[in-house]
Amino acid sequence: MNGKPARRKVLTMLAGAGGSLWLPRHAPAAQPDPRVAQIVAGMIAVDMHNHLTIATKDMAASAALPDIDLVAHLTRSGFTAICQTYSLDGADNPNATDFYPRWLRALAFQDALLARNHMRRALSVADLQAAHARNEPIIVQTVEGALFLESRLERLEEAYTRGLRNLQLIHDHDAAVRMGDSTTGVDHHKGLTPFGRQVLTECDRLGILVDLAHCTFPTVSAALKAVSRPPIVSHAGMTIDFGGRPPPTGWDKVLLTAEQARAIAEAGGVIGVWYRLFDTFRDYVAAIRARVDAIGIDHVGIGTDSDMTASFILPYSNQIWADQNGGLLHALVAEMLRQGFTPEEVAKICGGNYCRVFAQATAGRTS
Numbered sequence: 001m002n003g004k005p006a007r008r009k010v011l012t013m014l015a016g017a018g019g020s021l022w023l024p025r026h027a028p029a030a031q032p033d034p035r036v037a038q039i040v041a042g043m044i045a046v047d048m049h050n051h052l053t054i055a056t057k058d059m060a061a062s063a064a065l066p067d068i069d070l071v072a073h074l075t076r077s078g079f080t081a082i083c084q085t086y087s088l089d090g091a092d093n094p095n096a097t098d099f100y101p102r103w104l105r106a107l108a109f110q111d112a113l114l115a116r117n118h119m120r121r122a123l124s125v126a127d128l129q130a131a132h133a134r135n136e137p138i139i140v141q142t143v144e145g146a147l148f149l150e151s152r153l154e155r156l157e158e159a160y161t162r163g164l165r166n167l168q169l170i171h172d173h174d175a176a177v178r179m180g181d182s183t184t185g186v187d188h189h190k191g192l193t194p195f196g197r198q199v200l201t202e203c204d205r206l207g208i209l210v211d212l213a214h215c216t217f218p219t220v221s222a223a224l225k226a227v228s229r230p231p232i233v234s235h236a237g238m239t240i241d242f243g244g245r246p247p248p249t250g251w252d253k254v255l256l257t258a259e260q261a262r263a264i265a266e267a268g269g270v271i272g273v274w275y276r277l278f279d280t281f282r283d284y285v286a287a288i289r290a291r292v293d294a295i296g297i298d299h300v301g302i303g304t305d306s307d308m309t310a311s312f313i314l315p316y317s318n319q320i321w322a323d324q325n326g327g328l329l330h331a332l333v334a335e336m337l338r339q340g341f342t343p344e345e346v347a348k349i350c351g352g353n354y355c356r357v358f359a360q361a362t363a364g365r366t367s
């Protein structure tokens with residue numbers, strides 16, 4: 001999630017900046033493309049940033065487990081896996097300081113939810129491949145902001161043992177636990193802190209994929225030098241997402257320029273396309289095209305920042321936009337084909353690129 005204006009607000013700003021969205025409208029195809037089901041079935045697809053926005057009160061040890069059929073939602077989506085994240089400084093608790101207990105509650109909640117759904121966490125790319133072969137969806141455990149570490153580096157190995165394989169270093173609040181600067185905070189550090197660097201080195205040692213979403217670019221830049229394996233930026237807006245129009249005022253720090261994104265691509269990384277800047281599915285897919293043109297087919301992924309469980313706050317992954325016809329991946333593949341992507345390109349963007357960096361990151365602990 002992000003403390004910045006919601007999509008509707010952005011669109012109001014866009015309208016103020018010069019009018020309607022940039023793509024011509026068209027009628028949906030009369031017949032579904034017969035290739036869609038085959039492509040969906042044939043690939044490992046991963047949404048690199050997907051929430052389960054459970055209120056803190058519902059995560060309490062005494063609370064009854066909400067009746068969430070995660071398998072059904074995931075199966076409907078068509079995705080093999082979602083990187084399932086919790087933000088410890090979340091919208092329902094913006095002034096939280098009890099990050100470590102909240103993290104433990106989130107993990108316990110996730111354990112119970114997975115048990116109820118007979119699901120598990122993917123610990124390696126082999127687990128993603130096996131889940132795909134068995135047609136059983138799986139999750140990659142992540143967290144939005146490594147705030148639970150406080151100053152205790154050993155908590156990262158504890159989290160690894162609990163199944164964490166994907167770590168987003170920074171979220172909205174950077175002041176409580178100093179690791180680097182957030183795009184929605186004050187630039188306290190002008191980049192990565194010594195502790196932030198230690199955390200990244202520990203991710204390398206353990207085999208945890210690093211996610212640099214929400215980091216200011218000086219923080220990203222320092223992080224790229226600190227890691228030995230390619231990172232992701234799971235959900236990011238780019239200046240080119242606006243179809244040639246200037247981005248809304250005040251978003252300079254939040255949006256990656258093409259040049260900044262290319263630096264991430266040159267490090268082998270993958271950048272996810274974020275749902276929040278787009279009013280239609282068609283525009284979302286058009287942005288995928290613009291990003292492929294800017295940074296290359298091997299460096300673009302899906303990172304919606306939606307919610308696979310429709311619990312609250314964020315849009316439901318299987319119905320983010322009014323023109324999204326069906327489960328997320330089915331609709332995505334159909335629209336990508338309609339906009340001229342080949343099946344091979346679709347497979348890379350929807351999961352192949354993520355699998356590449358996940359395999360690199362998790363391939364064996366270095367000690």
Ligand SMILES: [Zn+2]
Binds near residue numbers: 002214305
């Ligand atoms: Zn976020």
